Amino acid sequence: MNLFSFAVKNLQRRKGRTLLTIAGVAIAVAILFSLLSFSAGYERELTKEMDSLGFHLLAVPKGCPYEATTLILHGGVIPKYLTNEDLARARATDGVVIAAPMLLQQVIKDGTPHIVYGIEPAVMLPLKPAWKVDGRFFTENETRVMVIGSTLAEKENLAPGSVIPFGPAQEQYTIIGVLHPTGSEDDNFHFLPLADAQRLFNKEGLITAIAVKADDVKHIPAIAENLEKVPDIQVVTMSQVTGTIMNLVGSARSLLFSVIVIAIVISAAGITNTLLMSVNERTREIGMMKAIGASGYHIAILLIAETLLITTLGGIIGILAALAGSGIIETFVRRLVPYAPSGSFVSFDPLLIGECLLFSIGLGLLCGLYPAWKSARLSPMEAIRGEWE
Amino acid sequence: MSIIEATGISKTFRRGREDVCAISGVNLTIEAGEFVSIVGPSGAGKTALMNILGCLDTPSSGTLIIDKIPVTGKGEAELVKIRREHIGFVFQQFFLIPTLTVGENVGLPLLFSGRPYEPGTIESLLEKVGLSHRADHLPGQLSGGEMQRVAIARALVNNPRILLADEPTGNLDSVTADGIYRLFEDLHQQGITVIVVTHNRELAQRAGRVITIRDGCVVTGL
Numbered sequence A: 001m002n003l004f005s006f007a008v009k010n011l012q013r014r015k016g017r018t019l020l021t022i023a024g025v026a027i028a029v030a031i032l033f034s035l036l037s038f039s040a041g042y043e044r045e046l047t048k049e050m051d052s053l054g055f056h057l058l059a060v061p062k063g064c065p066y067e068a069t070t071l072i073l074h075g076g077v078i079p080k081y082l083t084n085e086d087l088a089r090a091r092a093t094d095g096v097v098i099a100a101p102m103l104l105q106q107v108i109k110d111g112t113p114h115i116v117y118g119i120e121p122a123v124m125l126p127l128k129p130a131w132k133v134d135g136r137f138f139t140e141n142e143t144r145v146m147v148i149g150s151t152l153a154e155k156e157n158l159a160p161g162s163v164i165p166f167g168p169a170q171e172q173y174t175i176i177g178v179l180h181p182t183g184s185e186d187d188n189f190h191f192l193p194l195a196d197a198q199r200l201f202n203k204e205g206l207i208t209a210i211a212v213k214a215d216d217v218k219h220i221p222a223i224a225e226n227l228e229k230v231p232d233i234q235v236v237t238m239s240q241v242t243g244t245i246m247n248l249v250g251s252a253r254s255l256l257f258s259v260i261v262i263a264i265v266i267s268a269a270g271i272t273n274t275l276l277m278s279v280n281e282r283t284r285e286i287g288m289m290k291a292i293g294a295s296g297y298h299i300a301i302l303l304i305a306e307t308l309l310i311t312t313l314g315g316i317i318g319i320l321a322a323l324a325g326s327g328i329i330e331t332f333v334r335r336l337v338p339y340a341p342s343g344s345f346v347s348f349d350p351l352l353i354g355e356c357l358l359f360s361i362g363l364g365l366l367c368g369l370y371p372a373w374k375s376a377r378l379s380p381m382e383a384i385r386g387e388w389e
Numbered sequence B: 001m002s003i004i005e006a007t008g009i010s011k012t013f014r015r016g017r018e019d020v021c022a023i024s025g026v027n028l029t030i031e032a033g034e035f036v037s038i039v040g041p042s043g044a045g046k047t048a049l050m051n052i053l054g055c056l057d058t059p060s061s062g063t064l065i066i067d068k069i070p071v072t073g074k075g076e077a078e079l080v081k082i083r084r085e086h087i088g089f090v091f092q093q094f095f096l097i098p099t100l101t102v103g104e105n106v107g108l109p110l111l112f113s114g115r116p117y118e119p120g121t122i123e124s125l126l127e128k129v130g131l132s133h134r135a136d137h138l139p140g141q142l143s144g145g146e147m148q149r150v151a152i153a154r155a156l157v158n159n160p161r162i163l164l165a166d167e168p169t170g171n172l173d174s175v176t177a178d179g180i181y182r183l184f185e186d187l188h189q190q191g192i193t194v195i196v197v198t199h200n201r202e203l204a205q206r207a208g209r210v211i212t213i214r215d216g217c218v219v220t221g222l
Helices: A003-011 A015-052 A065-074 A084-091 A121-127 A150-156 A194-200 A217-227 A238-281 A283-291 A296-324 A326-336 A350-376 A380-384 B046-053 B076-086 B102-113 B121-128 B144-156 B174-189
Strands: A057-061 A096-109 A112-119 A133-135 A145-148 A163-166 A171-179 A190-193 A209-214 A233-237 B002-015 B018-031 B035-039 B061-066 B087-090 B162-166 B193-197 B209-214 B217-220
Touching: A003 A296, A015 A238, A015 A296, A015 A326, A015 A350, A057 A217, A057 A238, A084 A096, A084 A209, A096 A121, A096 A194, A112 A194, A121 A209, A145 A150, A150 A171, A190 A194, A209 A217, A217 A233, A233 A238, A238 A283, A238 A296, A238 A350, A283 A296, A283 A380, A283 B076, A296 A326, A296 A350, B002 B046, B002 B193, B018 B046, B018 B193, B035 B046, B035 B174, B046 B061, B046 B162, B046 B193, B076 B087, B076 B102, B087 B144, B102 B121, B102 B144, B121 B144, B144 B162, B144 B174, B162 B174, B174 B193
Parallel strands: A112 A190, A145 A171, B035 B193, B035 B209, B087 B162, B162 B193
Antiparallel strands: A057 A209, A057 A233, A096 A112, A096 A209, A133 A171, A145 A190, A163 A171, B002 B018, B002 B061, B209 B217
């Protein structure tokens, strides 16, 4: 027998109380791990999604640029438009390699909104090198053809060759291609040739946004400045979008952190109380142990070992519970955040797991110190008499 | 050869605003291998004297030498060492750890001493107290007399020269108490100094010397 196995046996005395204390620690660690994991995962997925867009700037009609950008990224529709003249001026701006026009429209089918992107394949496809298509992509002058995202194809049971009634006039459109899964919002969209989309929705000469790729990331500020000289255009860089979304998420994160701090304080008070009760019940035993040769150090180590067992076990259970329940929590979090990237927020990050376990151990040490110190300095005679205070 | 020499030992406790004198000017010498009973009425100072002789408490004045080691003025760390190496304790309430087996309870002092010990030490002690068949049982499965025998085996595991027992038969019936005293007599025969605090005058008479304490003073048995 050693002090560790002695500590394990001591914890078995009041199994219910020990399990409740472990559960308290597990809940606090599960919340902490979930929040940190989701925070890191969200930022990673957001950055990945922004990078996958393939462009550096988005030129949108003047108004609230961030709202407009978020709507465009999500596939929403804004009621303002740019014109072909704006597109021409964007293309003529120094440092602009690609300026890809987009017209976004929404159609409702069976009560579900469908997002339609009118694009020019000649300029859009170089921005999306990762796009692979089953079937083929359309050319600029084709009409009544479309390419659709993989999720949409699966949901609607569509494949290359399918013909569907589409648009306000329910014209017959042929699906000529289905995108391979991209892990982004593109998987849910209908893509049409720009001119055909403008015709279909009666928006000739109008575009919703222009995606701009710079020749060098260092030129992005200068390009943005030049583009904003065009009266109708407001420019949003993708790093600004990421920053704005992260700021919004940060506010929610601060709120959650304060909840965690409260949970941890309650958990710590519970652990300390459990230990003090346990020590109080065993005062005479501690006196006996001191009489038969235990020093204050032995008693302190024994109590700290008991605390560490509780908190470490609680930490492991909390992390496992957080990983097991991450799917449910992710669904909940997606409803709360202003913009939810398509990829999973959950990550099995060994560093984060290690940090949370270290936190559990630190919590154990912190909670165990006072009871350990108090019982270590009990005089053996007073302890045998059961005099705790 | 004396194993305990107490000279002018006094102990005063503070109770509220009053100083209460538990023992006063006790001079006592106990020879190695003696079997001594300490008797006296409740509140006479028996346990206070026992605590001081066992280094569980320090005297307010006087000097104490245990097994040739001057104890007076020593700190708790040194007192722990003296208790661990020279003294075995037996208590009225047994104080066995309920989640440890009989064998583990007996071996508990070895956990704190950290000293290497002969294999079979615990088994031979259990045999000595007649409980070798109970090694894997939990204290809750034992009778009161058996529990006290386990406590005695535990007190002996570090090979102490002195065994101090505070009311060891206080919770036992007379037949069981007789068995415990026979065990003390055996240990005394083996050369261990046995000091027993008891209320029971009949059992006390079985010791080689009976020390009577009244109002904190030794009145007979010096």
